[in-house]
Amino acid sequence: MKAFVEGHADASELLSAGEPFLRSISFCADALDRAGIPLGGLDSECLTRVAPMTKGGLRDTHWRERCALTSEGGIILGSSGTTGVPTIYKWTYSDLRHVGKVTQPLRQALGVHPGDIGAVWAPIDRSVMGQCMLAEFLQEGIDVHILGAVTPDVALEQLHGSGATVLKGLPKALLGLGSLPAAHDLPLRQVHVGGDLLTERIRRGIETTLDCRCYNFYGLSEIYGPLAAECLQQNGMHYLENDTLLEVVDPSTGRPSAPGAIGVAVFTTLWEKCSPALRYFSGDLVEVLQQPCACGSDLPRIVHHGRLRGYDYEGCRPLSALLVDSIISRHSEGLVDFRLTLENDGASLAVFVSSDVDEVSLADELGEYLRGAVGVETVFEEGVSRESKEMTLVDRRTVTNGDVPRWPR
Numbered sequence: 001m002k003a004f005v006e007g008h009a010d011a012s013e014l015l016s017a018g019e020p021f022l023r024s025i026s027f028c029a030d031a032l033d034r035a036g037i038p039l040g041g042l043d044s045e046c047l048t049r050v051a052p053m054t055k056g057g058l059r060d061t062h063w064r065e066r067c068a069l070t071s072e073g074g075i076i077l078g079s080s081g082t083t084g085v086p087t088i089y090k091w092t093y094s095d096l097r098h099v100g101k102v103t104q105p106l107r108q109a110l111g112v113h114p115g116d117i118g119a120v121w122a123p124i125d126r127s128v129m130g131q132c133m134l135a136e137f138l139q140e141g142i143d144v145h146i147l148g149a150v151t152p153d154v155a156l157e158q159l160h161g162s163g164a165t166v167l168k169g170l171p172k173a174l175l176g177l178g179s180l181p182a183a184h185d186l187p188l189r190q191v192h193v194g195g196d197l198l199t200e201r202i203r204r205g206i207e208t209t210l211d212c213r214c215y216n217f218y219g220l221s222e223i224y225g226p227l228a229a230e231c232l233q234q235n236g237m238h239y240l241e242n243d244t245l246l247e248v249v250d251p252s253t254g255r256p257s258a259p260g261a262i263g264v265a266v267f268t269t270l271w272e273k274c275s276p277a278l279r280y281f282s283g284d285l286v287e288v289l290q291q292p293c294a295c296g297s298d299l300p301r302i303v304h305h306g307r308l309r310g311y312d313y314e315g316c317r318p319l320s321a322l323l324v325d326s327i328i329s330r331h332s333e334g335l336v337d338f339r340l341t342l343e344n345d346g347a348s349l350a351v352f353v354s355s356d357v358d359e360v361s362l363a364d365e366l367g368e369y370l371r372g373a374v375g376v377e378t379v380f381e382e383g384v385s386r387e388s389k390e391m392t393l394v395d396r397r398t399v400t401n402g403d404v405p406r407w408p409r
C-alpha cells in the first residue's frame with residue numbers, strides 16, 4: 001500500500017511539486033514559515049511540523065485570504081453548516097471539473113454509466129458537497145435531477161417523475177424515504193450516501209426498503225467529495241491517495257497512529273485547488289484497512305468511524321460512533337439511535353438510547369471497550385436522536401477543546 005505520509009513513497013515528491021502553489025497563498029505560506037520550513041523544503045518529514053488548520057481557524061479568516069489569486073471567476077460556496085456557521089470557500093469551475101475527473105474511478109467501480117439517471121437530494125445552491133455531486137454526474141454524461149432540500153414526501157414524488165436510477169443523499173434521509181410505502185417501487189439501482197455516519201443497520205434498512213444497493217461515500221466541504229467511496233464489495237471506501245494526502249494521527253499526541261489504528265484524518269490537497277488545505281484537521285475518525293480489497297483495486301481503503309469531540313482523554317480508545325453502534329447492536333433487536341454525553345469532567349459517559357436495550361450488559365461491554373477509563377451508564381430516553389454529525393458525543397467537561405486539537409503542544 002503506497003498511501004499516506006507514513007511510508008508513502010511518493011508523498012514527498014507530490015508535496016514538493018505542490019509547494020510553489022501552496023506558497024502563493026498567504027494563509028498557507030504563513031503556516032509553512034511558522035513551521036520553519038525553508039523555501040523548496042516541503043516534504044512528508046517536515047509536513048508534520050505544520051500546525052494543523054482547524055474549522056475555527058478557517059472561519060476566523062476571510063475566504064479571500066485562503067484562496068489563490070486567479071483570473072478565473074469563482075463561486076462562493078459554503079460548508080453544510082451542520083456543525084455550526086458554514087465556512088466559506090471560493091470554488092472555480094476548474095475545481096469542479098477536477099473533482100468530476102479524478103473521482104471517475106470510484107463511480108466506474110460501481111458501474112455507474114451514461115444510461116443512468118442521477119438525482120441529488122441535497123441543497124445545491126451554495127453547498128460545496130451539492131455542487132460536487134452534480135459535477136460527478138455531469139462528468140459521466142448523466143442527466144441529473146436536482147431535488148434540492150425537500151421533505152421525503154416531495155422527494156418521493158419527484159423521484160417517481162424523473163425515474164432516477166442513482167440517488168445521492170444523507171443516510172438518515174434515505175432511511176426516512178424508505179419508510180414511505182410507495183418508495184419500494186422506485187426504479188433506483190443504487191443509492192450513494194455521505195455527509196453522515198453510515199452504520200450497517202442503516203444500510204440494511206435502506207437496501208431493504210428501497211430495494212437497491214447502498215454505497216458509502218466520504219468527503220468534506222473543506223476538501224471535496226467524494227475523497228473515497230465503497231466498491232461493490234461494500235467493505236471500506238477506496239481513497240484517492242494521489243489527489244489529497246491523508247495522515248491518520250493520534251489526537252492525543254499528534255503523531256501518526258499505528259498502522260490500522262483509528263485516528264483523526266488530516267488532509268493536505270496536492271492539486272491546484274483554488275482554496276487549498278494544508279494539514280486540515282477534520283475531526284473525522286478513520287481507520288486504514290490493511291488488507292487488499294477483493295475487488296482487486298490498489299487504492300487503499302478507509303473506514304469512517306464518525307466525527308467526534310472529546311475523544312482525547314488519555315488511556316482510552318477513541319470513542320468511535322461506528323464501534324459504539326456495533327456494540328449497541330449486540331444488545332438490541334432494532335435500529336437504535338444514540339447520543340453520548342461525557343459527564344463529570346470526563347470521568348463518566350452517559351449513553352442515551354432511543355429504544356429498549358439490555359442496559360447493564362451494554363454498559364459493561366462499553367466500559368470494557370473503553371478499558372475502564374470512564375464509568376458508563378446507559379439511559380433510555382424516548383425520541384433521542386443525534387442533532388448533527390458532530391453531536392454524537394456531547395462533551396460536558398469543564399474544559400473542552402471545541403474543534404481545536406490539543407496538539408502539537
Ligand SMILES: [Zn+2]
Nearest residue numbers: 231233293295
Ligand atoms: Zn474494492
